[in-house]
Amino acid sequence: MKQLRSSHYLLILMMIFSIGLAACSGEEESQAGTTDTTSIPPDEIVNTAFKEEFPLHYESYLKNMEPSDAPSSKFVEEIEPNLPMLFHNYGFMLEYNETRGHTYAVEDVINIARINDNSIGSCMTCKSTAVPALLDEMGDDYWGASFKEEIVPRTIELGEGGESEDLGEFGHMSIGCSDCHDPATMELRITRPSFTNAMERMGVDVTEASKNDMRSYVCAQCHVEYYFEPENQKVTLPWDNGLKPEDMFEYKENQAKEQGFDYDWEHTISGAPMLKAQHPEFELWSYGPHGEAGVSCSDCHMPYERSDGAKKITSHHWTSPMDNMDNTCLNCHSDKTEKQMRDRVDAIQDRHIEAMHETQWHSVRAHYFVNRMITAGADEEKIEEAQYYVRKGQWFWDIIAAENSDGFHNPQGGADSMRTSSDASNKAIEIAVSELSKLGEDLDELERQIEETMEDVYNEEDPHEKHQHAVNDYFPDVLELRD
Ligand code: HEC
Ligand code: HEC
Ligand code: HEC
Ligand code: HEC
The missing domain is CATH 1.20.140.10 (Butyryl-CoA Dehydrogenase, subunit A, domain 3)
Structure with missing residues (x-):
């Protein structure tokens, strides 16, 4: 957690390091304009509503639609062929796919075979821009509400002049602008309370975060390990003992059990009470070489690049940095080919x-x-x-x-x-x-x-x-x- 508290110190360290690394160009420029006031309503949650004012960003965002191939299974030999045994008796034995672009998140969660009549609102939490609005409207009832009966069919009444939009509406409501930006100012912001609460329990006030920290925190709203706290099924990040796998295991064995959370499922083969882990990108990054050096998620996954020949913008195509090494890795590791x-x-x-x-x-x-x-x-x-x-x-x-x-x-x-x-x-x-x-x-x-x-x-x-x-x-x- 050191780097979360002392990011200024690390920024200075980064500058010293950068004697061997190229200056990370354009960071200043990229932030220009973020404090301007837009004409977009502060409670806007539809992605297309940002298109007119931010055409280049919207265009970049649409690249998340490529490739449009159906999600691919992890069960094949080259990836993880043992999963159907390892997740036996749990939804993950039925279907477990590789990730796709942010624009597909709502579609993919609705279609996956793991969703059944017992699935709950919490499953939508990292998929849709409508979640903060649902939380406002439903309060803590959101988390445990029926996914199929109460969450997906719900139409969101949009603000002035807006139509009603179905949650399933393709691309409109999938992970987007309002998840990371305040629509009125385009400042980066945190919209998922589970992250804010977990950080608070560790003594970090995210409202005081530096700009550099925010470039990772916006991702940490979703790219983290979590479990459903038993009392009201709330998405909870098990970080009280630290962010390493052993810290989170200790949490599950102690704090979570004290709340009555014993397991995610019971295994058919061994009968063991099992735990399921999920996408801890933020946690692993935080004590890896780049996290410790203060290199943010956005430095690699949202490079600053030329979009229409002249203007440079922060890329909103979240994909592999290896497809764009000039603007990512080589930007800093300029001594390497x-x-x-x-x-x-x-x-x-x-x-x-x-x-x-x-x-x-x-x-x-x-x-x-x-x-x-x-x-x-x-x-x-x-x-x-x-x-x-x-x-x-x-x-x-x-x-x-x-x-x-x-x-x-x-x-x-x-x-x-x-x-x-x-x-x-x-x-x-x-x-x-x-x-x-x-x-x-x-x-x-x-x-x-x-x-x-x-x-x-x-x-x-x-x-x-x-x-x-x-x-x-x-x-x-x-x-x-x-x-
Ligand atoms: C997952 C989080 C995330 C989402 C979703 C997102 N952005 Fe961004 N956006 C960022 C980050 C990070 C930056 C860089 C901010 C910085 O460095 O100050 C940024 C920067 C910007 C900027 C500032 C100018 C620039 O190029 O740096 C604009 C404008 C912007 N985004 C518009 C949008 C629009 C429009 C959408 C929806 C189509 C959107 N963003 C969706 C995270 C996000
Ligand atoms: C609101 C939740 C949310 C936020 C915020 C978010 N992500 Fe994601 N991200 C997801 C989900 C869910 C998927 C998988 C979507 C699917 O497979 O349908 C995903 C997928 C990805 C992928 C894989 C794309 C692919 O083509 O396979 C990358 C890379 C990624 N996110 C990076 C980021 C970065 C970097 C940030 C912060 C700037 C971020 N995400 C913020 C939820 C989020
Ligand atoms: C130093 C650069 C760097 C930083 C910083 C970084 N990543 Fe990555 N990330 C990568 C690379 C490289 C890969 C592997 C891509 C590949 O295999 O093609 C990757 C893969 C991913 C993937 C899977 C992409 C896919 O296509 O399935 C996600 C999601 C992701 N990162 C999210 C994050 C988040 C969230 C953070 C911050 C907490 C972060 N990354 C920080 C370089 C970085
Ligand atoms: C914003 C600057 C920045 C970006 C972008 C960046 N790195 Fe780094 N990288 C660093 C810093 C700083 C370190 C840690 C200092 C060190 O240990 O040399 C580091 C460390 C590493 C290391 C570990 C060195 C070691 O031997 O322990 C590898 C490997 C690496 N980077 C690869 C990559 C790749 C691949 C990418 C692109 C996906 C990338 N980096 C993007 C700044 C960056």
Whole structure:
């Protein structure tokens, strides 16, 4: 958290560092005009309403529509083929996709197979510009309201001269201008109370944030880990003990449990009470090399660039900085060539993905070993102990797998967490091996069954059906056995 409190100090450090780095051109210019008063109403939430006054920014924003291909599944071999087993009995075993542009967020959340009749308002929180308005109107009832019945069909009465717009309306209400800007002044602002509250609990007042901090804080409204606090299903960021995977795990094991939050779901294979992690880009970045140096999300993901031949604007096409290295990486690392930088990133990401596959493999095995403990009638206490390590092992890879940079934002942080994960999963396996040996179980047969089951999951071509192969006669659904 050091860099959040001492960003001025870091800015000065950055300037010293920049002797070896090119001056980050145009920052001053890019801020000119942000205090001008617009003619847009302060409560405007429709993106098209900004088009006339900010045509270049709107045009840049529309680039988030490309590519328009349907979202792609993470379940394929090159990405994370073990997920249908690892998320068994949770929505994520049905469908888990790679990210797409901000303009698709509303469409994608409405269409994903994970949304069901029990889904709640909280699921809309990081998708739509309508959320602050819904919170104003519904108060804390927003969080737990029925997603399908109360949130999606709701029409928002727009201000003067505006029509009523359906939340599902394509592009109009998806993540946009009013999420990050005050429409009347275009100053950066925070609109999601979960972030403000979590920062406050850490002693940071976001209304006092520097301009540089705001260039990351606007993203941290959504690109963060969260859980639904049990009392009213409110989106809550588990940061009270710090932002590292171990700090958030400690929070889930202590503070969250005290509130009555024990798990996100129970696992069909191991019976373990599981935690699901989500996209902690902000957290990993915050203690990675760039976060520590005060390089903001926007420095890499919103470069200052020429838009229509003459004018320079801050890009509003949130995508990979590797598609625009001249205006991002090379802007600072001017002593390196594009190829050198690309090779560095490839090396980091390849190593990361390899470690991820390995650590997820340990986790799959741990689930199946515990499954066998249960069917073989092992000691209850030992089963519970092993289940704890399964839960822990999965948390420490999931928090890294759910981070979308494939390790780039914080290579060391990712590696450390994955090591903790493998250790915990192997601890579960160790306990199982010891108990199963006492019971005279055939461990070679168990190994063979695990391999076969994994093959069956890989060989199923329909991503939505893969999970069906994760349980079978040898590895039954242990929740069913329990009931
Ligand atoms: C996810 C957050 C986010 C969203 C959404 C967003 N902006 Fe921005 N915008 C920024 C950031 C960050 C800057 C850079 C501000 C700075 O450095 O002072 C910026 C800068 C600007 C500026 C100042 C001039 C410039 O080029 O730097 C304008 C004008 C602007 N945005 C318009 C828009 C419009 C219009 C939309 C909707 C189509 C929009 N923004 C959506 C984050 C956002
Ligand atoms: C209101 C919530 C919200 C805010 C604010 C926000 N994001 Fe996102 N972002 C999302 C969601 C949700 C997705 C995934 C959308 C989908 O897949 O449909 C996403 C996707 C992305 C992607 C992936 C795009 C792709 O093509 O795959 C990038 C990069 C990104 N965001 C960067 C940023 C940056 C940088 C900021 C701050 C300047 C920011 N986001 C602010 C919610 C947000
Ligand atoms: C030093 C540059 C840099 C900074 C700072 C940075 N990122 Fe990234 N980000 C990257 C790179 C590089 C990737 C990987 C892109 C690739 O694989 O093509 C990435 C990937 C992502 C992705 C996934 C994009 C996709 O297409 O799926 C998201 C989302 C994202 N970053 C959000 C953020 C947020 C939020 C912050 C601030 C908390 C941030 N980034 C800070 C460089 C940066
Ligand atoms: C706004 C300036 C800035 C931008 C933009 C930027 N960096 Fe950096 N980068 C830094 C600073 C400052 C450091 C930390 C100082 C250091 O350790 O040398 C750093 C550190 C790194 C490191 C780690 C060095 C090490 O060996 O620990 C790598 C790798 C790196 N940057 C790659 C990239 C890539 C790839 C991009 C584009 C996606 C990028 N950077 C964009 C300023 C920047």
